[in-house]
Amino acid sequence: MAVSVTTRRHDGVATVVVAGELDLGAGEVVAEAIGLAVTATGTNAVIVDLSELEFVDSSGISVLLKGRREADRTGIAYRITGAAGIVQQILSLTGVLEHLSAEPPADPRQ
Amino acid sequence: MAGVAPAWWELPMTRHRASEGRGGEKLRRIQAVTDAALSGLQIDEMLAELLERTRELLGVDTATILLVDEAGKDLVATAASGLEEEVREGVRIPIGIGFAGRVAAQAHPVTIDHVDHDTVVNQILIDKHLSSMAGVPMLAPSRVIGVLHVGSLSPRDFTEDDIELLRLVADRASLATQARLSQLDRSAALALQRSLLPARPPTIDRLDVAARYIPGTEVGVGGDWYDLFALPSGHVGIVIGDVAGNGLRAAVVMGRIRSALRAYALETNDPADVLTRLDRKIQLFEPDAMATAIYAVIDPSRTTLTMSVAGHLPPVLLDAAGDARVLDPPADLPLGAHPTATRNVTTAALPTGSTLLLYTDGLIERRDRPLLAGIRLLLDESIPGKAEEFCAHITSRLLPEMGPSDDVAILVIRLTSDRPSAAQPANPDA
Numbered sequence: 043m044a045v046s047v048t049t050r051r052h053d054g055v056a057t058v059v060v061a062g063e064l065d066l067g068a069g070e071v072v073a074e075a076i077g078l079a080v081t082a083t084g085t086n087a088v089i090v091d092l093s094e095l096e097f098v099d100s101s102g103i104s105v106l107l108k109g110r111r112e113a114d115r116t117g118i119a120y121r122i123t124g125a126a127g128i129v130q131q132i133l134s135l136t137g138v139l140e141h142l143s144a145e146p147p148a149d150p151r152q
Numbered sequence: 153m154a155g156v157a158p159a160w161w162e163l164p165m166t167r168h169r170a171s172e173g174r175g176g177e178k179l180r181r182i183q184a185v186t187d188a189a190l191s192g193l194q195i196d197e198m199l200a201e202l203l204e205r206t207r208e209l210l211g212v213d214t215a216t217i218l219l220v221d222e223a224g225k226d227l228v229a230t231a232a233s234g235l236e237e238e239v240r241e242g243v244r245i246p247i248g249i250g251f252a253g254r255v256a257a258q259a260h261p262v263t264i265d266h267v268d269h270d271t272v273v274n275q276i277l278i279d280k281h282l283s284s285m286a287g288v289p290m291l292a293p294s295r296v297i298g299v300l301h302v303g304s305l306s307p308r309d310f311t312e313d314d315i316e317l318l319r320l321v322a323d324r325a326s327l328a329t330q331a332r333l334s335q336l337d338r339s340a341a342l343a344l345q346r347s348l349l350p351a352r353p354p355t356i357d358r359l360d361v362a363a364r365y366i367p368g369t370e371v372g373v374g375g376d377w378y379d380l381f382a383l384p385s386g387h388v389g390i391v392i393g394d395v396a397g398n399g400l401r402a403a404v405v406m407g408r409i410r411s412a413l414r415a416y417a418l419e420t421n422d423p424a425d426v427l428t429r430l431d432r433k434i435q436l437f438e439p440d441a442m443a444t445a446i447y448a449v450i451d452p453s454r455t456t457l458t459m460s461v462a463g464h465l466p467p468v469l470l471d472a473a474g475d476a477r478v479l480d481p482p483a484d485l486p487l488g489a490h491p492t493a494t495r496n497v498t499t500a501a502l503p504t505g506s507t508l509l510l511y512t513d514g515l516i517e518r519r520d521r522p523l524l525a526g527i528r529l530l531l532d533e534s535i536p537g538k539a540e541e542f543c544a545h546i547t548s549r550l551l552p553e554m555g556p557s558d559d560v561a562i563l564v565i566r567l568t569s570d571r572p573s574a575a576q577p578a579n580p581d582a
Contacts, residue, residue, distance in 0.1 A: 063519075066397065066398060070294065097519055099513075099517070099558070100394060100396040100442065100444065100486075100513070101396045101397055103396070103442070103463075103486070104396040104397075104440075104442035104488075107442060107485075107486070107488075107489045107490065108440060110490065111490060111491075114490075127522070128522050128523065131522055131523045131524060132523055135465060135466075135483060135523055136444060136463040136464070136465075136483060136486060137461070137462075137463045137482070137483030137484050137485050137486070138463060138485060138486065138489065141485055141489070141490065
């Protein structure tokens with residue numbers, strides 16, 4: 043099954059909606075979308091919406107983590123939302139759910 | 153065409169329905185060139201053959217293929233006809249610089265009508281006294297994998313037909329290169345993986361050990377690994393890990409991580425400390441790599457298990473009576489995830505006769521089944537007995553009949569009694 047990525051921008055917040063399956067084949071496309079959202083001028087925050095995501099594997103998790111590192115380096119807020127079902131289980135068991143869902147720190151440059 | 157994928161030379165040329173007449177004639181000649189006989193050759197011989205025919209057909213003096221290197225930054229001259237020096241001297245052109253570099257960066261054909269320091273960076277092209285050149289990108293889905301260029305000693309206008317022809321040859325060369333590289337990739341990865349995994353786990357006092365590594369059907373070899381070693385202090389180090397990604401890249405990164413972990417394990421018996429140092433090393437030297445892992449240590453008296461979990465699925469502990477439970481330490485972040493990751497240590501008692509099972513997600517992960525259901529199944533199928541029997545049983549019950557799609561590593565360690573006899577039955581009262 044494929045992945046589909048849509049990015050919406052509103053008031054400095056870029057919401058990247060990832061639907062379908064985020065696995066090895068889908069990684070590049072999603073990484074690029076997140077990367078673009080993080081580096082676009084005028085972006086203050088990036089939200090990765092996983093409510094339509096049905097599956098994620100370790101390479102998918104790697105993409106989500108990379109987005110967080112890039113956002114930290116750029117000094118903008120970043121978090122995932124909407125993880126449910128199998129996706130939530132996987133993220134929780136691999137110890138990344140809290141880290142990726144955390145509310146942005148008061149000073150993003152911390 | 154159901155069931156059998158077409159060979160690369162049989163693929164339809166949907167993009168290149170060139171006009172009939174002279175163009176059509178050329179196309180037929182190219183098809184004759186890119187035939188089955190070429191597929192038996194090594195990749196550079198095949199490309200050289202292809203280039204020679206291209207030179208003849210187009211009436212040019214040189215034809216060269218450069219391929220993008222592993223890092224994705226430079227073009228490396230790989231095959232040439234009429235400009236063999238380029239290959240012999242290992243010419244490297246950074247993408248974006250010079251003529252070939254521009255073709256790769258723009259992913260678009262480029263022609264030049266004079267060859268000097270303004271238009272090219274490769275001195276060999278200038279020394280050859282070429283007048284005109286045309287280059288086209290070699291494309292794979294979503295990226296440029298190389299450049300094909302031709303050169304003429306006398307000034308020459310490259311027509312649309314000429315460029316069309318070059319694109320066709322580039323397509324063929326590209327498909328062949330990808331197919332060949334992925335074959336090489338797979339067998340090299342397999343060889344590397346086999347050389348890195350222990351064929352048989354080491355014999356360690358009081359430990360009955362069994363292990364498996366099974367490459368996935370979908371992804372071939374990957375970055376899964378297990379490790380087991382006795383430390384000079386008398387402690388025993390136990391590792392299970394999973395590098396994200398697949399193929400040669402993941403296997404190579406895995407090799408470095410495994411090696412580094414062993415080095416850190418020699419310096420400290422604290423699993424969290426070992427994984428923290430390992431994490432720091434990975435973040436610095438393998439910037440985009442990510443791996444999950446568990447590092448566990450059994451103490452010299454063989455009564456306690458101490459472990460640190462980096463985003464990896466929890467181990468199963470089976471007691472001598474046959475009750476299985478998940479050791480559920482809080483999972484810290486995977487290795488390579490974030491610079492501020494903090495790591496914890498969990499301790500569990502290890503009674504004689506108990507069995508520890510470590511595994512990678514390929515064993516239980518299914519697209520249509522929640523992970524927790526897979527873990528539940530693992531617990532149900534955990535039966536007491538010798539390590540090898542346990543391992544064989546788990547493997548046969550958990551893996552799909554067709555083999556796992558993702559690769560799988562399993563490590564089973566049973567703590568036997570301290571009676572000196574080697575061949576004793578599993579006796580929970582011992």
